[in-house]
Amino acid sequence: MDIKDYQSLLTDIKARIRNAQTKAALAVNAELIMLYWDIGKTVKQLQSEQGWGATVVARLANDIKNELPEVKGFSERNLLFMVQFYKEYDTEDLIVKRPVSQLENSNHANIEFMKQVVSQIPWGHNILLIQKVKEKNIRLWYVQQTLLNGWSRDVLSLMIKSDLHLRQGEAINNFSKTLPNPQSDLVKETLKDPYIFDFITIAQPFTERELETELVKHVEKFLLELGAGFAFVGRQYKLVVGDQDFYLDLLFYHLKMRCFVVVDLKRGDFKPEYAGKMNFYCSAVDDLIKHPTDKPTIGLILCQTKNKVMAEYALRDMNKPIGISEFELTRSLPKNLRSSLPTIEEIENELKNGSD
Numbered sequence: 001m002d003i004k005d006y007q008s009l010l011t012d013i014k015a016r017i018r019n020a021q022t023k024a025a026l027a028v029n030a031e032l033i034m035l036y037w038d039i040g041k042t043v044k045q046l047q048s049e050q051g052w053g054a055t056v057v058a059r060l061a062n063d064i065k066n067e068l069p070e071v072k073g074f075s076e077r078n079l080l081f082m083v084q085f086y087k088e089y090d091t092e093d094l095i096v097k098r099p100v101s102q103l104e105n106s107n108h109a110n111i112e113f114m115k116q117v118v119s120q121i122p123w124g125h126n127i128l129l130i131q132k133v134k135e136k137n138i139r140l141w142y143v144q145q146t147l148l149n150g151w152s153r154d155v156l157s158l159m160i161k162s163d164l165h166l167r168q169g170e171a172i173n174n175f176s177k178t179l180p181n182p183q184s185d186l187v188k189e190t191l192k193d194p195y196i197f198d199f200i201t202i203a204q205p206f207t208e209r210e211l212e213t214e215l216v217k218h219v220e221k222f223l224l225e226l227g228a229g230f231a232f233v234g235r236q237y238k239l240v241v242g243d244q245d246f247y248l249d250l251l252f253y254h255l256k257m258r259c260f261v262v263v264d265l266k267r268g269d270f271k272p273e274y275a276g277k278m279n280f281y282c283s284a285v286d287d288l289i290k291h292p293t294d295k296p297t298i299g300l301i302l303c304q305t306k307n308k309v310m311a312e313y314a315l316r317d318m319n320k321p322i323g324i325s326e327f328e329l330t331r332s333l334p335k336n337l338r339s340s341l342p343t344i345e346e347i348e349n350e351l352k353n354g355s356d
Helices: 003-050 055-067 076-088 107-120 123-132 136-149 153-161 183-190 208-217 219-226 273-288 308-316 335-340 344-355
Strands: 230-241 244-254 259-269 298-305 322-328
Touching: 003 055, 003 076, 003 107, 003 123, 055 076, 076 123, 107 136, 123 136, 123 153, 136 153, 208 219, 208 230, 208 244, 208 259, 219 230, 230 273, 244 273, 259 273, 273 298, 273 308, 273 322, 308 322
Parallel strands: 259 298, 298 322
Antiparallel strands: 230 244, 244 259
């Protein structure tokens, strides 16, 4: 027996087994989600037609437990979720599948598409989305991102809390001028603004090197915030150009975009000269380490604040694809909450009055 032929056979069979297991798991999940929706529909309709109150759900849960003790997932709480799930998606075509590319850009199409794809994500994800995301179009966006990125329920929860839908694709950039379609759109949707680094604690004032150290120390959470597809290549990555040494703050490779991504960390405000320096870095990476089959290197400048007009001017005549985003170490308070909090003066006056 030729060992190479055998190894090839083994690899092929393992891949086919895993593929079949994945398809079977998805089919089982879809069938289960449809069952939950159908039970929710039945209970809701009988409550409406027969005038049954909420107590019927508790009785139903108890009877299922007694008569089918081996069956899990039909507690009173979960049955109420099934009713809520039906009310959110009250249509018979829940399981029909359609590619994302066929989605029309209209509110009606978005709602119909959501009805078709919710069966492809786990039940726990569906409950989380119903509880945390009320607008159906925004919920649809998170469903799509879950399917594309394979998010766990905890990761999905984290992305919702950080308002990812408001940040994705918002970096100032020159991609439409420096990259062909559809690559420019893909790169644009890969970057965010702002990036949230609330997983690190760092004293003020801090240096760029200290920030860099903290991000690398928490590289798993850093990669999660960057998004799916980013692979960490190195910190202070050395390039030799014209007999001089240059060091990239952080270097990544993006598996989906098939290109290197240079990240330059800047404390404080964005300055126009940062764009020229990043343009130089991208040229050097393209020339020195990029493989002929790789796409052009992307530059990402991360600063604490930026003037939008200044950033746009800085990128206007650059010939390398560059994005400019802000980063936050902690999320700022919502304006309505911030305005309701007492000022220092108000607290001092309250303490003074209380001591009189």
